[in-house]
Amino acid sequence: MTVVKSRREQYSEATRAALVEAATARFATAGYAATGLEDVAGDIRATRGAVYHHFSSKKALFEAVLDELEVQATERITAAYRGAPDPWSGAVAALEAFLDQCCDPVYSRVVWREGPIAMGWGGWHTTEQKYAHGTIEAILRDLQAKGLLAPLPLATLTEVTFCAIGAAGHGLAEADLADRPGLRAEYSAVLGRMIGGLRPD
Amino acid sequence: MTVVKSRREQYSEATRAALVEAATARFATAGYAATGLEDVAGDIRATRGAVYHHFSSKKALFEAVLDELEVQATERITAAYRGAPDPWSGAVAALEAFLDQCCDPVYSRVVWREGPIAMGWGGWHTTEQKYAHGTIEAILRDLQAKGLLAPLPLATLTEVTFCAIGAAGHGLAEADLADRPGLRAEYSAVLGRMIGGLRPD
DNA sequence: CTACTGACATACGCGGTGTATGTGACCGAC
DNA sequence: GTCGGTCACATACACCGCGTATGTCAGTAG
Numbered sequence: 001m002t003v004v005k006s007r008r009e010q011y012s013e014a015t016r017a018a019l020v021e022a023a024t025a026r027f028a029t030a031g032y033a034a035t036g037l038e039d040v041a042g043d044i045r046a047t048r049g050a051v052y053h054h055f056s057s058k059k060a061l062f063e064a065v066l067d068e069l070e071v072q073a074t075e076r077i078t079a080a081y082r083g084a085p086d087p088w089s090g091a092v093a094a095l096e097a098f099l100d101q102c103c104d105p106v107y108s109r110v111v112w113r114e115g116p117i118a119m120g121w122g123g124w125h126t127t128e129q130k131y132a133h134g135t136i137e138a139i140l141r142d143l144q145a146k147g148l149l150a151p152l153p154l155a156t157l158t159e160v161t162f163c164a165i166g167a168a169g170h171g172l173a174e175a176d177l178a179d180r181p182g183l184r185a186e187y188s189a190v191l192g193r194m195i196g197g198l199r200p201d
Numbered sequence: 202m203t204v205v206k207s208r209r210e211q212y213s214e215a216t217r218a219a220l221v222e223a224a225t226a227r228f229a230t231a232g233y234a235a236t237g238l239e240d241v242a243g244d245i246r247a248t249r250g251a252v253y254h255h256f257s258s259k260k261a262l263f264e265a266v267l268d269e270l271e272v273q274a275t276e277r278i279t280a281a282y283r284g285a286p287d288p289w290s291g292a293v294a295a296l297e298a299f300l301d302q303c304c305d306p307v308y309s310r311v312v313w314r315e316g317p318i319a320m321g322w323g324g325w326h327t328t329e330q331k332y333a334h335g336t337i338e339a340i341l342r343d344l345q346a347k348g349l350l351a352p353l354p355l356a357t358l359t360e361v362t363f364c365a366i367g368a369a370g371h372g373l374a375e376a377d378l379a380d381r382p383g384l385r386a387e388y389s390a391v392l393g394r395m396i397g398g399l400r401p402d
Numbered sequence: 403c404t405a406c407t408g409a410c411a412t413a414c415g416c417g418g419t420g421t422a423t424g425t426g427a428c429c430g431a432c
Numbered sequence: 433g434t435c436g437g438t439c440a441c442a443t444a445c446a447c448c449g450c451g452t453a454t455g456t457c458a459g460t461a462g
């Protein structure tokens with residue numbers, strides 16, 4: 001199925017990938033606002049022209065970065081969920097996988113800190129529906145269908161859960177690397193208890 | 202204690218207040234990024250010079266707007282808490298007061314949507330420590346001291362609760378005005394249940 | 403070999419922030 | 433009351449970063 005690519009296409013793809021990689025690093029360290037496209041292009045010894053050839057805008061470049069990170073993260077988290085014997089322990093496993101993911105400074109910073117700033121809260125939230133938000137909804141729907149969760153409105157339930165879990169994302173994004181393991185355990189305890197409150201009576 | 206103000210001081214104060222008011226309206230409708238200082242100044246038939254005389258930067262103007270909104274909101278919410286007979290019903294009352302507050306389109310939009318965008322998540326969060334975040338922490342500390350709350354680490358507990366409650370702020374900020382009462386009830390149910398999960402065993 | 407397409411580089415316009423400087427109204431001292 | 437100083441704003445300008453229009457050259461198809 002893999003189509004043979006011409007040399008030009010290979011070069012082009014490599015350039016695009018390099019831009020995404022460089023942008024990821026910049027956004028994760030300096031942040032979205034403080035990163036100029038000139039910086040990103042300079043990192044791979046190209047110019048802003050190259051950026052605008054591959055991406056329609058600075059925001060589009062950010063979206064590419066975010067997508068890349070979220071696809072990988074979502075894949076891991078859903079794998080954790082599916083690998084568990086029953087839905088409840090699956091939900092716990094997914095939560096743990098998410099918290100692990102948030103200990104990655106690049107993921108936590110780009111997705112949870114810079115995301116809403118770069119794309120606006122609405123745009124970011126829309127994108128998240130495909131990833132974290134969507135994953136949570138699927139899990140909660142599953143639990144509810146099996147009667148393991150109180151019959152609360154799914155959309156609102158998802159929203160609150162998403163933001164509560166996001167607290168961990170933000171919190172771990174801000175913390176020093178050395179403090180993260182300890183913090184992670186705390187978030188796990190608090191979130192576990194809160195989500196436990198959602199079991200049917 | 203009220204010092205007599207000279208006419209100039211009165212004028213100046215009125216101008217400043219008018220700027221904050223105009224900025225509040227603009228930020229609440231067009232958003233932070235799409236609002237130019239020229240627009241704000243124009244609304245009160247002044248120029249950007251007036252803005253920069255009273256505020257050191259656009260961000261500083263936003264902070265003034267946010268402070269104004271948060272001071273009023275916090276006052277109402279803490280009043281609701283103190284007016285209740287016992288800490289648990291106080292916490293519930295505070296939550297309800299907060300949800301009411303979030304149904305105000307200006308509050309929800311400026312504080313919860315534009316805040317992190319305008320000031321960066323870190324700066325916004327720092328400011329919030331004085332208001333919503335701080336209020337939550339005080340309430341939780343109170344509950345914990347009285348043994349009404351599981352002995353989880355306070356800072357993390359506050360952080361997660363803050364973000365979970367913030368979900369309502371965001372959700373209501375995005376929703377159509379007509380849908381807000383219904384949504385408000387849903388958030389109340391979900392949050393009530395989650396926070397209920399925090400009671401000691 | 404030629405004509406064309408696609409991947410970039412270069413150059414420019416434009417909107418918006420922040421800053422430096424100007425101006426006129428008010429205020430206190432004599 | 434007038435005069436020097438100060439304060440509240442207006443005006444003008446510099447700068448920075450995004451986006452866009454245009455140019456250039458290597459690679460590719462026929």
